[in-house]
Amino acid sequence: EAGVAQSPRYKIIEKRQSVAFWCNPISGHATLYWYQQILGQGPKLLIQFQNNGVVDDSQLPKDRFSAERLKGVDSTLKIQPAKLEDSAVYLCASGPKTPSETQYFGPGTRLLVL
Amino acid sequence: ELKVEQNPLFLSMQEGKNYTIYCNYSTTSDRLYWYRQDPGKSLESLFVLLSNGAVKQEGRLMASLDTKARLSTLHITAAVHDLSATYFCAVASTGANSKLTFGKGITLSVRP
Numbered sequence: 001e002a003g004v005a006q007s008p009r010y011k012i013i014e015k016r017q018s019v020a021f022w023c024n025p026i027s028g029h030a031t032l033y034w035y036q037q038i039l040g041q042g043p044k045l046l047i048q049f050q051n052n053g054v055v056d057d058s059q060l061p062k063d064r065f066s067a068e069r070l071k072g073v074d075s076t077l078k079i080q081p082a083k084l085e086d087s088a089v090y091l092c093a094s095g096p097k098t099p100s101e102t103q104y105f106g107p108g109t110r111l112l113v114l
Numbered sequence: 115e116l117k118v119e120q121n122p123l124f125l126s127m128q129e130g131k132n133y134t135i136y137c138n139y140s141t142t143s144d145r146l147y148w149y150r151q152d153p154g155k156s157l158e159s160l161f162v163l164l165s166n167g168a169v170k171q172e173g174r175l176m177a178s179l180d181t182k183a184r185l186s187t188l189h190i191t192a193a194v195h196d197l198s199a200t201y202f203c204a205v206a207s208t209g210a211n212s213k214l215t216f217g218k219g220i221t222l223s224v225r226p
Binding site: 040041042043044045048055056091093102103104105106107108 | 118147149155156157158159162202204211213214215216217218219
C-alpha cells in the first residue's frame with residue numbers, strides 16, 4: 001500500500017513570497033491533516049479535513065494560510081505571504097475513517113523562509 | 115486546553131540497560147499514541163493505547179497507559195543503537211472533532 005505522498009520535499013523562499021504544498025493521502029482515507037513542526041518541537045495541527053469538509057482549522061493562521069481538499073482526495077496548503085517564523089516542516093497525515101484511528105504521516109516538506 | 119509534557123527531553127542511554135520515559139497530559143483522554151521520528155524523517159506510528167491499563171509491546175519497547183494518573187510510560191529493555199531517535203507521545207482530545215496534541219518529544223541516544 002502506498003503511503004502519504006507530499007511535494008515538494010524542500011522549499012526555500014524569501015519572506016513575503018508565496019508557497020504551496022501538495023499532499024496525496026493513502027487511498028481510501030477519509031481524514032486528512034496538515035501539521036506544522038518547528039525545529040525541536042512536536043507537530044502542531046493546522047487543519048483537519050473529513051472527506052472534503054473542514055473539521056477543525058482553529059490553529060490555522062487564516063490571514064496567511066489557506067488549505068483545500070479537492071474532491072475529498074488531494075490537498076494543498078498555501079502560505080501567502082510567508083514570514084520568517086513559518087520556517088518549519090509541514091507534515092501531511094491521513095487516517096482511515098475517524099479521528100480515533102492511527103494517523104499515517106507523509107515525509108513532510110521542509111520550508112525555509114529567508 | 116490539552117497540554118502534553120514529556121520528560122526527560124533528552125536521554126543518553128547505555129547499550130544493554132533499561133530505561134523508562136514518561137508522557138503526562140493535562141485533561142481527560144481515552145487515546146494516546148507513541149510515534150518515533152528519525153532525524154530528517156517523518157513520524158512512524160509505534161503504539162496506540164485506547165484504555166486505562168492498556169499495555170502494548172513491540173520488540174524492546176513496551177508502552178502503558180494510566181488514564182487516572184494521565185500518564186503513559188515507554189519502557190526500553192536492553193537498549194540498542196537502533197533505538198536512537200526522537201519519541202513523541204500524542205494525546206487525543208475527547209469529543210466529536212477529536213484532534214491530537216503532541217508533546218515536544220524525547221530524544222534518545224544509545225551509546226556503546
